[in-house]
Amino acid sequence: MLKPLYLFTLAFLFYTSALSAQDCQSLHIKASFDTISESINAEVELNIRLDEELDTLVLNAIRLEVAYLYLNGDPVFYRQNDTALFIPLRPGFERINLAIKYVARPRKGLYFIGWQDQSERARRQIWTQGQGIDHRHWIPHIDNQKDKIIFSAEWIFKSDYELMSNGRLDSVKEVNGHKHWHYSMDKPMSSYLIALVIGQYHQSKCKVLGHEHYLYHYPDRISDSAWYYHQHQEIARFLEQEINYNYPWLNYKQAPVMDFRHGAMENTCATIFGDFFLVDSISFNDRNYTYVDAHEYAHQWFGNLVTAAGSKHHWLHEGFATYYQWLSEENLYGRDYFDWELQKAKEMVFEATAQAPLPLAHPKAGSARFYQKGAWLLYMLRNFVGDSIYRKVIAEYLNEGAYKVVENQDLIALFKKHSNKDIDGFFETWLYADKEPELKIEREEGSAKVRLTLKGKLLQPLYIHHSEGDVNLVVDTIFLKEGVNEFQLPSEESRFFIANHQYLLLKVEAFKNLNDWRFHAVYDSSVLGQNFALKGLSEFTFRDDLMFAAAAVENTELHFSTREIALQWYIKQIEKDRIKAKYLDQLLLNSGKSYDEVQFQKSIVSLALKEEIRLDDALLEELRSRGRSYDLRSMAIEASIKPNDLEANRWLYDSIWKEQPGTVGRNVYVKTLFFRLVFFRDGQAYSELLDLASPSFDFNTRMNALRYLAVLDIDNDEYLAVLFEAFFNTNWKLVRVAREKLLEIQKLKPAVFNDFYDASNKSWSDFQKRKAARTFEGE
Numbered sequence: 001m002l003k004p005l006y007l008f009t010l011a012f013l014f015y016t017s018a019l020s021a022q023d024c025q026s027l028h029i030k031a032s033f034d035t036i037s038e039s040i041n042a043e044v045e046l047n048i049r050l051d052e053e054l055d056t057l058v059l060n061a062i063r064l065e066v067a068y069l070y071l072n073g074d075p076v077f078y079r080q081n082d083t084a085l086f087i088p089l090r091p092g093f094e095r096i097n098l099a100i101k102y103v104a105r106p107r108k109g110l111y112f113i114g115w116q117d118q119s120e121r122a123r124r125q126i127w128t129q130g131q132g133i134d135h136r137h138w139i140p141h142i143d144n145q146k147d148k149i150i151f152s153a154e155w156i157f158k159s160d161y162e163l164m165s166n167g168r169l170d171s172v173k174e175v176n177g178h179k180h181w182h183y184s185m186d187k188p189m190s191s192y193l194i195a196l197v198i199g200q201y202h203q204s205k206c207k208v209l210g211h212e213h214y215l216y217h218y219p220d221r222i223s224d225s226a227w228y229y230h231q232h233q234e235i236a237r238f239l240e241q242e243i244n245y246n247y248p249w250l251n252y253k254q255a256p257v258m259d260f261r262h263g264a265m266e267n268t269c270a271t272i273f274g275d276f277f278l279v280d281s282i283s284f285n286d287r288n289y290t291y292v293d294a295h296e297y298a299h300q301w302f303g304n305l306v307t308a309a310g311s312k313h314h315w316l317h318e319g320f321a322t323y324y325q326w327l328s329e330e331n332l333y334g335r336d337y338f339d340w341e342l343q344k345a346k347e348m349v350f351e352a353t354a355q356a357p358l359p360l361a362h363p364k365a366g367s368a369r370f371y372q373k374g375a376w377l378l379y380m381l382r383n384f385v386g387d388s389i390y391r392k393v394i395a396e397y398l399n400e401g402a403y404k405v406v407e408n409q410d411l412i413a414l415f416k417k418h419s420n421k422d423i424d425g426f427f428e429t430w431l432y433a434d435k436e437p438e439l440k441i442e443r444e445e446g447s448a449k450v451r452l453t454l455k456g457k458l459l460q461p462l463y464i465h466h467s468e469g470d471v472n473l474v475v476d477t478i479f480l481k482e483g484v485n486e487f488q489l490p491s492e493e494s495r496f497f498i499a500n501h502q503y504l505l506l507k508v509e510a511f512k513n514l515n516d517w518r519f520h521a522v523y524d525s526s527v528l529g530q531n532f533a534l535k536g537l538s539e540f541t542f543r544d545d546l547m548f549a550a551a552a553v554e555n556t557e558l559h560f561s562t563r564e565i566a567l568q569w570y571i572k573q574i575e576k577d578r579i580k581a582k583y584l585d586q587l588l589l590n591s592g593k594s595y596d597e598v599q600f601q602k603s604i605v606s607l608a609l610k611e612e613i614r615l616d617d618a619l620l621e622e623l624r625s626r627g628r629s630y631d632l633r634s635m636a637i638e639a640s641i642k643p644n645d646l647e648a649n650r651w652l653y654d655s656i657w658k659e660q661p662g663t664v665g666r667n668v669y670v671k672t673l674f675f676r677l678v679f680f681r682d683g684q685a686y687s688e689l690l691d692l693a694s695p696s697f698d699f700n701t702r703m704n705a706l707r708y709l710a711v712l713d714i715d716n717d718e719y720l721a722v723l724f725e726a727f728f729n730t731n732w733k734l735v736r737v738a739r740e741k742l743l744e745i746q747k748l749k750p751a752v753f754n755d756f757y758d759a760s761n762k763s764w765s766d767f768q769k770r771k772a773a774r775t776f777e778g779e
Contacts, residue, residue: 022057023049024142027149027191032156032178033126033198038112039105040138046098048142050089057087057096060136060143062106070099085140100140107767109134110196111730113258114695121696123218125199126157127257127272129265130192141191145307146405148188155181155196162201164216164255166194166270185268186250188403190307195267197255208236211247216255224280228289229254231332235294238331239324243298244391245398248305252297259699259731264292266299266321276664276700283663285598285629294328295321306401311363313408315431318367319360319374326375333595336559339527342379342503343561345372349436350507357434361408376505377430383503384426384460385419393418422459429457430505439480439501441510448492452478452485460504465523466496473523475499495519502528514540521548530562538569546573553587560596564603577613584608585616588623598628605635615639621651630662637671643679652676665700666692674708693722699734702726706734710741715749720756727775728768739775746776 024046031042048057061084069078071087079086109130114122136143155163159179167185201216213236217225240247249269256275264273277289302320330338352368360369360377382390393414401410408431416423429437437456461477468474468490478487489496497520501508521533534552552558552566574580584604591597605623608615623636642648652672662668670692676685693705706726709719726738746753757776761769
């Protein structure tokens with residue numbers, strides 16, 4: 001048993017040491033694409049510097065069919081396995097040029113979308129997603145984010161398509177019905193950021209602080225572009241000025257694609273994003289692109305210009321991009337919106353800690369830490385050291401790290417250089433500790449003493465606001481030591497709250513009396529403070545505080561999240577459903593059309609569904625047909641259903657549901673089809689749901705249709721065929737939905753499943769057979 005492991009270890013050490021000793025300086029690719037076989041025919045030229053003498057050069061390359069390989073102009077012997085090319089070198093090489101011609105049939109990195117849809121309704125696209133190490137599936141190279149290259153490309157495809165890639169478009173030439181797009185970069189970047197999009201697009205152009213921005217649109221969605229590219233120029237202008245470092249690339253481009261595996265990808269000056277962000281004026285109130293637009297643009301500095309050395313430093317990408325995204329949202333939507341982002345992020349971080357305590361500086365910290373906790377760290381750090389020092393350090397960090405690779409210590413060292421604060425202690429708490437500090441606030445009834453128990457280390461002060469005699473508000477500053485701390489209020493009648501603990505990533509438990517919570521709710525005007533105080537008050541049921549809750553519910557100046565907390569508290573105290581319904585109806589009648597008002601309408605209808613409160617029919621008709629949110633319309637449809645009066649549900653056949661099906665994923669139309677099928681056994685609705693689950697549609701629509709079909713007792717061949725088509729898709733979210741249902745059918749109806757499986761796998765590709773076998777033929 002020891003010998004194979006020993007040999008494997010030697011091979012692995014050789015492989016990794018060889019990769020670290022070779023530095024790829026430039027990569028040029030010339031490629032054409034076969035959409036029938038979903039393959040790429042390519043030639044790659046690599047210029048590589050050797051940092052030490054090697055006897056073998058190693059390139060990452062997954063199952064490529066190599067036609068030839070030239071080293072410095074001469075054919076050379078090489079070895080190949082499923083993951084790499086091994087090229088022997090003679091002594092004396094310091095710089096080498098490699099030319100490789102090959103064919104790739106990638107399963108990752110490069111995706112062919114819609115070409116196999118026989119109905120020809122699906123969008124036909126080719127696009128890339130290289131992060132973290134997936135470009136090795138179609139480009140032989142040193143696939144390591146530490147290795148930065150000057151990139152250029154000649155892409156060849158049919159003339160009636162448009163193409164986006166990294167850098168400057170130097171020329172486009174048409175030869176025999178195919179265009180040759182020539183792109184080039186002038187600065188180095190990591191290879192995982194190589195980008196390519198091919199599809200049917202219209203392009204618009206604008207300029208931001210001297211740089212051209214190219215925005216790509218689906219021709220059939222141009223009319224909504226003001227919504228999905230909402231405030232793009234302002235976002236870009238604000239971020240460049242806030243970051244205080246000139247945009248570091250030649251230009252900037254963005255293109256939507258179908259079935260994207262993530263939200264978006266910040267490829268160098270060429271962002272690719274999921275077309276589920278192509279919102280209109282209605283779905284803008286459900287999910288819009290402005291936060292993603294800001295996030296990916298911030299990555300052009302944090303991740304692309306300055307690149308982290310590895311996973312334990314990954315927050316230097318995502319934390320920075322998320323923090324500057326929050327600042328952009330504050331610029332667009334105001335401070336309350338920023339605070340709401342802080343609160344949501346805090347809840348995500350605490351949930352991640354509850355599941356698995358890990359430091360932010362851990363390779364497997366996970367997205368809630370890399371993104372949300374990283375952003376929280378920067379927000380607190382800026383407050384800790386002061387704005388001027390923070391901005392000075394970030395400017396120096398970008399200047400010193402430009403087009404290079406950095407680690408956590410590089411950033412920490414700069415803050416230590418410019419600040420006299422305990423920087424090591426700060427990062428020990430927020431970067432290297434596996435849990436966030438915990439604070440318990442306790443005050444016994446009739447006592448002037450406040451006990452503050454701190455678990456963990458906290459360098460930042462707390463600001464205690466309290467009443468003193470005739471003075472309503474006095475502020476004291478205290479620093480907590482780990483363990484039990486006590487604070488003495490002026491008298492037993494004094495009221496208090498801690499103003500800033502919600503602006504620290506502290507997990508807080510508070511046990512205060514009713515009057516302290518009232519004092520907090522009245523004197524803390526921030527969204528975070530109001531929400532915290534109302535949650536505390538909701539533990540009490542006194543009538544006076546219910547009136548306070550009602551006042552908060554009806555105060556349209558408050559953030560919708562604050563009103564939602566107050567509404568949940570208020571409704572719980574009303575005993576009669578008739579009174580609850582009347583109150584919710586009145587709130588809906590009085591609501592406006594602003595973004596916050598639409599969010600609050602969703603809260604009202606969601607609460608009515610949860611508590612089984614029947615809303616007014618006329619109000620529901622208005623909301624389901626003309627509500628200013630598709631999520632709101634979807635909830636109103638559900639709330640409108642009368643299962644005991646089928647004829648009252650004939651509105652499910654109204655044409656508006658197909659005319660305005662909802663984004664994302666036609667959620668409104670799919671829901672009406674489901675109810676038509678359930679209540680009226682509508683065969684046409686069933687056929688449409690099956691069709692919407694087919695490869696002709698985007699993955700969100702397919703998932704919505706499959707989830708509704710999964711509720712029904714269906715096991716026929718056409719349904720199983722649709723499930724397997726989804727199971728073989730490249731989008732992991734769609735695959736997961738199909739896989740869960742197929743496993744359920746295999747368990748509950750093994751004969752039906754096995755008959756279909758045995759009959760169908762004869763027509764599957766080898767890849768599909770292997771994938772199915774791993775899932776359905778295990779022990």
